[in-house]
Amino acid sequence: SGSKSQQQHGMFGASDRRLVTSRTVELLRVLIGGTRWKNANELLTLLNGLGKELHSVGGFREPAIGNIVRRVMAAIREEVLSETKSSDTQQPSLQSILWAHPQVVLRQGSRHESFADNSPVDHDANLPPAFYETRPDLKQTIMEVIQEIMSDLEDMYKNINEQALSHIHTDEVILTCGKSKTIELFLKAAHAKKRNFQVVICEDAPHLGGHAMAKSLADAGIDAIVINDSATFAVMARINKVLLPAHAVLANGGLIAASGSNLVALAAKHNSVPVMCVTGIFKLCPMFPHEGQDTLQDLVSPASIIDYAEMSHKSVRQIEFINPVHDYIAPESINLYVTNVGTFQPSYIYRLLAENYHSDDWESFE
Amino acid sequence: MLKCFILVLKDVSPPQEEGDVRHYLVNRILKPSFQYWTTQCRPHAVSMGNAFSFVKQAIFSLERDMEWNDMLVVLEDTIVAYIRERIDFAARVIAEKAGEKIVDGDVVLTYGRSEAIAHLFKEAARTKDFRVIVVDSKPLLEGKNFVEQLRNAGLDCTYILMNALSYVMPEVTKVFLGTASLQSDGSMLSRVGTACVALAAHSKHIPVLVCGETYKITNRTQLESITNNEMGNPQDVMEGAENLRVINLLYDLTPATFISGIITEMGILPPSSVAVLLREMNPTNAQY
Numbered sequence: 122s123g124s125k126s127q128q129q130h131g132m133f134g135a136s137d138r139r140l141v142t143s144r145t146v147e148l149l150r151v152l153i154g155g156t157r158w159k160n161a162n163e164l165l166t167l168l169n170g171l172g173k174e175l176h177s178v179g180g181f182r183e184p185a186i187g188n189i190v191r192r193v194m195a196a197i198r199e200e201v202l203s204e205t206k207s208s209d210t211q212q213p214s215l216q217s218i219l220w221a222h223p224q225v226v227l228r229q230g231s232r233h234e235s236f237a238d239n240s241p242v243d244h245d246a247n248l249p250p251a252f253y254e255t256r257p258d259l260k261q262t263i264m265e266v267i268q269e270i271m272s273d274l275e276d277m278y279k280n281i282n283e284q285a286l287s288h289i290h291t292d293e294v295i296l297t298c299g300k301s302k303t304i305e306l307f308l309k310a311a312h313a314k315k316r317n318f319q320v321v322i323c324e325d326a327p328h329l330g331g332h333a334m335a336k337s338l339a340d341a342g343i344d345a346i347v348i349n350d351s352a353t354f355a356v357m358a359r360i361n362k363v364l365l366p367a368h369a370v371l372a373n374g375g376l377i378a379a380s381g382s383n384l385v386a387l388a389a390k391h392n393s394v395p396v397m398c399v400t401g402i403f404k405l406c407p408m409f410p411h412e413g414q415d416t417l418q419d420l421v422s423p424a425s426i427i428d429y430a431e432m433s434h435k436s437v438r439q440i441e442f443i444n445p446v447h448d449y450i451a452p453e454s455i456n457l458y459v460t461n462v463g464t465f466q467p468s469y470i471y472r473l474l475a476e477n478y479h480s481d482d483w484e485s486f487e
Numbered sequence: 488m489l490k491c492f493i494l495v496l497k498d499v500s501p502p503q504e505e506g507d508v509r510h511y512l513v514n515r516i517l518k519p520s521f522q523y524w525t526t527q528c529r530p531h532a533v534s535m536g537n538a539f540s541f542v543k544q545a546i547f548s549l550e551r552d553m554e555w556n557d558m559l560v561v562l563e564d565t566i567v568a569y570i571r572e573r574i575d576f577a578a579r580v581i582a583e584k585a586g587e588k589i590v591d592g593d594v595v596l597t598y599g600r601s602e603a604i605a606h607l608f609k610e611a612a613r614t615k616d617f618r619v620i621v622v623d624s625k626p627l628l629e630g631k632n633f634v635e636q637l638r639n640a641g642l643d644c645t646y647i648l649m650n651a652l653s654y655v656m657p658e659v660t661k662v663f664l665g666t667a668s669l670q671s672d673g674s675m676l677s678r679v680g681t682a683c684v685a686l687a688a689h690s691k692h693i694p695v696l697v698c699g700e701t702y703k704i705t706n707r708t709q710l711e712s713i714t715n716n717e718m719g720n721p722q723d724v725m726e727g728a729e730n731l732r733v734i735n736l737l738y739d740l741t742p743a744t745f746i747s748g749i750i751t752e753m754g755i756l757p758p759s760s761v762a763v764l765l766r767e768m769n770p771t772n773a774q775y
Contacts, residue, residue, distance in 0.1 A: 324625070324724065324725065325650070326624065326625045326648050326649065326650060327625075327648055327650065332725050335725075335731055336728070336731065339728065339730040339731040340730070342730070344732075345730070345731050345732070346731075346732045346733070346734055347724060347725050347727075347731065347732070347733045347734070348724070348733075348734050348735075348736070349624060349625055349626065349679075349724050349735065349736075350624060350625075350648075350649045350650065350680075350683075351624040351625075351649055351678075351679045351680025351683060351739075352679050352680070352734070352736045352739065353683055354682035354683045354686060354712070354739055355679055355682065355711075355712035355713065355716070355736050355738075355739035355740070356712070356713065356734075356736070358711040358712070358713065359713060379650075380650040380651060380653070380654065381649060381650035381652075383652075383653035383687075384649065384652060384653065384683050384686070384687060387686050387687060387690055388682075388683065388686060391686060413657065414653060414654045414657065418654075426646070426647070426648055427631075427646070434635070436635050436638040436639050437635060437638070439638055439644075440634055440635075440638055440644045440645065440646050441643075441644065441645040441646070442645070442646050442647070443645060443647045443651045443654065443655060444647075444648075444650075444651060445650070445651050445654040448650075448653045448654070449653075
């Protein structure tokens with residue numbers, strides 16, 4: 122699987138990020154299955170440590186690694202709590218029905234004496250007693266939970282593409298920027314269902330991912346047009362819809378996408394063209410854009426902007442070259458997020474966060 | 488183009504038939520030359536159209552019964568004066584006026600390469616202390632040589648492609664742009680990508696100043712970029728195929744709302760005043 126791993130470690134959309142994420146889940150499954158843990162608390166501590174370890178290796182470039190570990194942890198918490206509730210005869214309070222917040226945890230009994238074992242309480246000490254029980258069937262249940270997450274990832278494209286026809290209509294002119302497997306499959310799915318539309322692709326200099334994307338779409342029989350990034354505003358008057366791929370979706374509903382996407386989003390907003398982001402939910406990150414354009418940002422070599430040979434000129438060497446990888450797009454510029462779990466507006470993203478991750482795990486694994 | 492006209496006039500021999508020599512000059516010499524120019528050398532541009540209108544007007548304002556040679560001499564002088572005043576001198580006046588707008592510590596952004604902007608920055612570099620960010624785009628990459636020139640003039644320069652625009656915009660204080668033509672509603676036609684730069688600046692409330700000589704002002708107006716544009720060689724962008732189309736637009740339209748001020752040799756105006764300036768300059772309203 123040499124070529125596959127090469128694919129995984131590529132950058133700028135050349136890697137299959139969903140594959141990386143599902144491999145991470147597999148790794149977790151192997152580790153959880155192989156390690157000895159007595160109760161859910163120990164398991165969560167284990168996962169927390171694993172999350173830190175994995176994030177320190179690849180998390181900077183791939184925030185989805187941390188996300189999926191958080192997802193697994195949240196699913197485990199949910200599972201443990203739901204088992205407790207089924208055996209619990211206590212009526213749920215009116216408040217809990219009203220808020221239906223998955224973070225609301227019923228605190229019962231005294232927690233500090235209930236664990237006499239020597240497992241270190243690395244994690245939150247406010248876990249309900251259910252997390253400290255040793256149940257024989259817990260491992261089995263956890264494995265099922267993880268399998269569910271795995272199949273969610275496997276079916277991701279299928280679930281996204283099911284919505285293709287409701288978002289792409291006949292004779293529409295759609296604009297997209299750069300290369301993305303998700304968008305490619307989305308458009309091809311709509312085309313396969315006999316929808317007639319045109320796609321305009323920005324070439325996305327300097328990485329030029331748009332060229333490969335255009336070729337792939339054209340080979341599938343889709344009417345594709347390539348333009349340079351500078352023509353984005355010029356053609357926007359004739360565009361009906363903009364589709365953007367995501368690198369990460371932030372807690373405020375903002376989007377981290379390939380650099381150059383913010384210009385596309387701004388131009389679309391000015392021309393009242395709807396902007397849709399098509400992505401898997403595993404890219405949802407529990408972080409806010411406190412650093413503005415520097416959030417999840419990386420500045421890479423300017424080799425794609427200027428030749429090394431030209432740098433030999435004294436004057437050229439004194440010039441500063443900037444080549445960022447990502448752009449931050451404010452939630453006001455995005456109209457819709459199309460994901461494998463449904464379609465949402467940016468203001469709903471915080472709810473998805475609460476449903477997918479537990480707030481105790483939000484702090485990143487740094 | 489005007490220099491070519493001067494050469495043409497040098498070679499012209501007086502007409503054989505009777506009739507107004509001026510009409511002969513316009514219809515039989517200049518008009519065909521202009522048509523040849525726009526089909527063989529370079530597609531029609533607003534500034535060229537304005538220059539041609541000017542020459543036509545100059546011919547018709549000559550005395551009807553002037554000596555042939557005198558006519559040619561006067562004509563040549565007029566054309567040379569136009570080049571000197573409306574093109575060269577105007578660029579320098581604009582550089583001076585716009586230079587007053589640059590203050591020490593400014594971070595100034597520009598797009599591609601413009602004569603007027605080149606003058607402006609080189610002049611201002613002598614007395615002011617500021618940084619320049621040059622934004623460039625494929626396939627023309629006009630900014631590459633420009634940024635080297637600016638560096639040689641002693642300025643602190645940064646060079647980026649369009650993708651980094653959102654990243655650098657928070658630190659920019661002013662944007663200076665050049666233009667190919669100024670329309671009567673205040674919008675401008677310029678190198679493709681200028682509209683994106685103006686849009687990004689406008690979204691961050693950064694002033695956008697356009698440097699345009701008055702010979703670029705036109706009465707024509709268009710509402711969006713595609714209705715009237717030039718296309719370059721699509722191969723410059725990417726290798727096409729039968730199932731894949733490539734479009735290489737050369738110009739785009741920047742709406743008047745993005746422009747804070749237009750610096751001409753007549754002064755600094757808001758975009759809404761361009762029509763007024765047009766009226767002032769062409770009271771006879773001769774158009775091409």
